[in-house]
Amino acid sequence: MKEVAGKVAFVTGGASGLGLAMTRSLTGAGMKVVIADIEDSALAAAAEEFSDSNTEVLTIKTDVTDRDSMADAATKTIEAFGKVHVLCNNAGVFVGGSVVDMTYKDWDWVMNVNVQGVINGMVAFVDLIKSHGEGGHIVNTASIAGHIGIPGMSVYNMSKFAVQGLSEAMRADLAQHNIGSSVLCPGIVATNIFSSDRNRPDDLKEKDSGARQLGAGMASDNGERASMMDNILQPTVIGDMVLDAIVNDVFYIFSHPSFKEMVGARGEEIAAAFDRWAAFRVEHNI
DSSP states (O other), X not given: OOOOTTOEEEEETXXXXXXXXXXXXXXXXXXXXXXXXXXXXXXXXXXXXXXXXSOOEEEEEOOTTOHHHHHHHXXXXXXXXXXXXXXXXXXOOOOOBOGGGOOHHHHHHHHIIIIIXXXXXXXXXXXXXXXXXXXXXXXXXXXXXXXXXXXXXXXXXXXXXXXXXXXXXXXXXXXXXXXXXXXXOOSOBSSSGGGXXXXXXXXXXXXXXXXXXXXXXXXXXXXXXXXXXXXXXXXXXXXXHHHHHHHHTOOEEOOOGGGHHHHHHHHHHXXXXXXXXXXXXXXXXX
């Protein structure tokens, strides 16, 4: 999408953190943006921020885990702007802690938001983007945790590996409709994701879930987790990267180059495993 001015974007989790940074970058490029978020105070603050500007922004309270809520947001987007060209499946939450301590409520909450929320975004918006024939772009927010398994982040890892897999699979499917794809894979960004328990539904809360947001998930001498805390970026950088990826149809958005070696090491281990089991087959004549 070389020309984005005047086009319409829908951003989930758009009222704070990465989503708000995307909104700022997209509106700065002349796009109309629908900010979808579940948090009332964040939506009000976002609406206030853009109220005195020349940008065209619509705020909608949206629960990405609720299919009816997403469908309603899609309808309101078309009613307000007539079309939609860009979808940013960005809403996400985090729970930290050892896999042995995770409960059904932990798994359900994270998977509902981080995976089902992306699914709901795809179903609600792909046909709308296809329908006008002008092309478009979809950005899924995964994480570097979608490429390397990190102790103490099992639930989050699983959700982001799923988003990564979907993103890779959908590239060819969407390309034939002139819809580009990107997957955002950041390390730590200065957002409030580690306090995402504030938006956790009451029926999925655990007594200690808030305390486990950051401490149990990240505080460790483990190398991977220590690296996660290095080179913390400001959200503005990520917003500009997302805009660049949309304009230039770039698939992978790796904002933290310090993880290149870790991701490469995982690839080397996988390649070595192929060699090992190929040798096993030869040895056993199978």
